Amino acid sequence: MSSFxxxxxxxxxxxxxxxxxxxxxxxxxxxxxxxxxxxKIFGASNVTKMxxxxxxxLRAEAAECISYEAIARVQDPVYGCVGIITQxxxxxxxxxxxxxxxxxxxxxxxxxxxxxxxxPPPQGDxxxxxxxxxxxxxxxxxxxxxxxxx
Amino acid sequence: xxxxxxxxxxxxxxxxxxxxxxxxxxxxxFPPHDPHKFAIVHKVFGASNLxxxxxxxxxxxxxxxxxxxxxxANARVRDPVYGCVGTISYxxNQVSQLQLQLAAAQAEVLSMxxxxxxxxxxxxxxxxxxxxxxxxxxxSHYIAVASNxxxxxxxxxxxxxxxxx
Numbered sequence: 001m002s003s004f005x006x007x008x009x010x011x012x013x014x015x016x017x018x019x020x021x022x023x024x025x026x027x028x029x030x031x032x033x034x035x036x037x038x039x040k041i042f043g044a045s046n047v048t049k050m051x052x053x054x055x056x057x058l059r060a061e062a063a064e065c066i067s068y069e070a071i072a073r074v075q076d077p078v079y080g081c082v083g084i085i086t087q088x089x090x091x092x093x094x095x096x097x098x099x100x101x102x103x104x105x106x107x108x109x110x111x112x113x114x115x116x117x118x119x120p121p122p123q124g125d126x127x128x129x130x131x132x133x134x135x136x137x138x139x140x141x142x143x144x145x146x147x148x149x150x
Numbered sequence: 151x152x153x154x155x156x157x158x159x160x161x162x163x164x165x166x167x168x169x170x171x172x173x174x175x176x177x178x179x180f181p182p183h184d185p186h187k188f189a190i191v192h193k194v195f196g197a198s199n200l201x202x203x204x205x206x207x208x209x210x211x212x213x214x215x216x217x218x219x220x221x222x223a224n225a226r227v228r229d230p231v232y233g234c235v236g237t238i239s240y241x242x243n244q245v246s247q248l249q250l251q252l253a254a255a256q257a258e259v260l261s262m263x264x265x266x267x268x269x270x271x272x273x274x275x276x277x278x279x280x281x282x283x284x285x286x287x288x289x290s291h292y293i294a295v296a297s298n299x300x301x302x303x304x305x306x307x308x309x310x311x312x313x314x315x
Contacts, residue, residue, distance in 0.1 A: 005231075037184070038284075040199070041195065041199060042194070042195060042196070042199065043198070043199050043242060046194065046195065046196055046199075049238055050226070053230055054230050058231045061232065062230065062231045065231065065232050065233050065235040066237050066238075069222060069233055069234065069235065071284050073203075073222075076212050077203065077206060077207055077215065077300050078207060078211045078215045078216055079218045080222060081222055081235065081238065082222065083218075084238055085234065085238060085241060088238065088241035088244075088245060089241060091245050092241065092244055092245055092248060095245065095248040095249060095252055096248060098252055099248065101253040102252070102256065102258075102259055105259060106255070106258055106262065113265075113266075128312060140156070
């Protein structure tokens with residue numbers, strides 16, 4: 001790549017952008033702020049090492065995720081992506097709680113009004129609901145959270 | 151040689167092979183008995199970047215910042231492509247599935263209420279057609295009715311990125 005069309009990384013670092021620049025495919029000059037965030041959080045050297053450790057066909061995804069993490073950390077310097085994870089976990093707990101409450105209400109209603117129990121769905125119904133019990137087993141499978149599970 | 155304990159350098163100064171001063175930024179968060187914690191953060195973020203990040207934060211927030219950085223660093227070492235974004239995608243998927251289940255459950259409650267008070271259906275001309283004939287037992291219609299009633303918005307965190315073009 002000529003000096004007139006340097007990638008965002010090489011522009012930011014004020015260096016020549018070689019033809020085999022590893023960062024060029026993932027940090028185009030059209031989005032300089034994206035690399036600025038990545039450089040601030042990870043550093044150009046670390047990002048280069050991280051991308052080199054990943055197979056070429058997965059580098060775009062890796063660069064995208066690294067950029068996302070860097071931007072999240074710039075926006076929230078204390079919690080970064082972990083703040084988003086925490087928010088989602090709390091949302092899961094809240095929705096799960098609502099489902100359990102409604103299930104309880106349904107069971108109570110059916111006990112009081114057995115004649116109002118719904119008919120089973122027709123055979124081969126593609127919209128049959130997922131078993132909530134099965135989802136309960138899968139809901140909280142996640143990595144160890146730095147601030148404990150809620 | 152100084153350090154948080156007064157005798158041994160912190161894990162960061164040990165790894166970086168430098169004198170651990172009394173006001174070392176890392177010492178409160180990287181004690182000498184857990185060298186792996188600093189090693190992994192240094193590998194992903196670098197000591198210099200880490201130092202700058204901590205110095206930009208009030209002291210009372212640095213502990214939480216270090217914990218979250220350690221978490222992210224571990225996630226990135228475990229999954230070099232997706233890091234903790236993989237966890238975010240997984241949880242987002244869980245939220246979507248649970249919201250579908252919630253909608254189905256709410257639709258079932260609505261169905262129960264309609265059975266109890268069928269005259270309520272006539273008050274809303276838009277909804278009355280949904281309850282015609284055999285549609286009452288179709289879960290797809292339950293979901294359609296629930297979606298009209300509950301306006302839960304799923305905010306995609308991946309769309310929060312404001313720097314991509």
